[in-house]
Amino acid sequence: MTYHMNPELENICEDIINNFQGELTWKWDGRFNTVLIEFTTEYNEKVLSVINRHLSSIWNSSNIEEAPDIVQVISTRMGSLRAGQILFTSDPDQDALVFCAWWPWGNGSKVSIRLAPCYENLSDNERVELVTQLKNRFIL
Numbered sequence: 001m002t003y004h005m006n007p008e009l010e011n012i013c014e015d016i017i018n019n020f021q022g023e024l025t026w027k028w029d030g031r032f033n034t035v036l037i038e039f040t041t042e043y044n045e046k047v048l049s050v051i052n053r054h055l056s057s058i059w060n061s062s063n064i065e066e067a068p069d070i071v072q073v074i075s076t077r078m079g080s081l082r083a084g085q086i087l088f089t090s091d092p093d094q095d096a097l098v099f100c101a102w103w104p105w106g107n108g109s110k111v112s113i114r115l116a117p118c119y120e121n122l123s124d125n126e127r128v129e130l131v132t133q134l135k136n137r138f139i140l
Contacts, residue, residue, distance in 0.1 A: 005133050009117040012054045012090060012098045016115060017138050019050045028139045032078060033131045034101070034114035035138050041109060051100050051113070055088035068092040070120050074099050078114070095120045 005013075017026055017035065024043065029036040039047065059067050061081045071092045075081050078101050086102040096119040103112045116134060119126075 005117060005130060005137075006096050006119075009090070009096055009098050010137070013115060013117065013134070013138065016050055016054060016100070020047070026139060028135050029114055032101075032114055032116075033134070034116040035134065036112060036114050038110055038112045041111060044111060047111070047113065051088050051102075055090050055098060055100055057089040057092050059087040059089065060085065070095075070097065070118060071099075074118055 013035075020026075020037065024037045024039050026035045026037050057071070059071055059075065059081065061083055064072065064075050064081050064087070067075070071087065071089055074089070075087055078087070081087060084104050088100040088102065090097045090099075096117060098115070098117050101114040103114070105111065117130065119130065122130065
């Protein structure tokens with residue numbers, strides 16, 4: 001049986017990714033199994049506007065310990081949140097959500113974001129299928 005991405009989560013990913021088509025180039029980050037863009041800080045406002053439209057839960061190093069388990073798992077998988085880093089999520093009270101990790105660079109000139117869906121109750125095979133679908137769907 002083939003596992004398919006939740007259509008609502010796929011639409012969120014697609015809208016965020018498509019908002020930067022022609023301006024910023026998404027890449028695959030195999031280290032975290034996410035799509036990734038890097039941009040100069042002049043894009044911060046536009047990128048944040050698009051992210052906030054879909055991912056209204058905001059987590060940082062000062063409130064991540066209060067986050068639901070699924071969000072804490074994402075934070076841990078991403079290397080835990082450091083000062084200045086933000087983890088945006090869709091509704092964290094669901095079994096599946098979309099997250100976006102906002103990582104400013106140390107020199108302050110660029111930001112990287114990583115975006116992916118996260119499903120709480122998937123087998124290893126289903127996770128592999130989901131990663132493959134994300135990569136095939138959104139990386140041109």
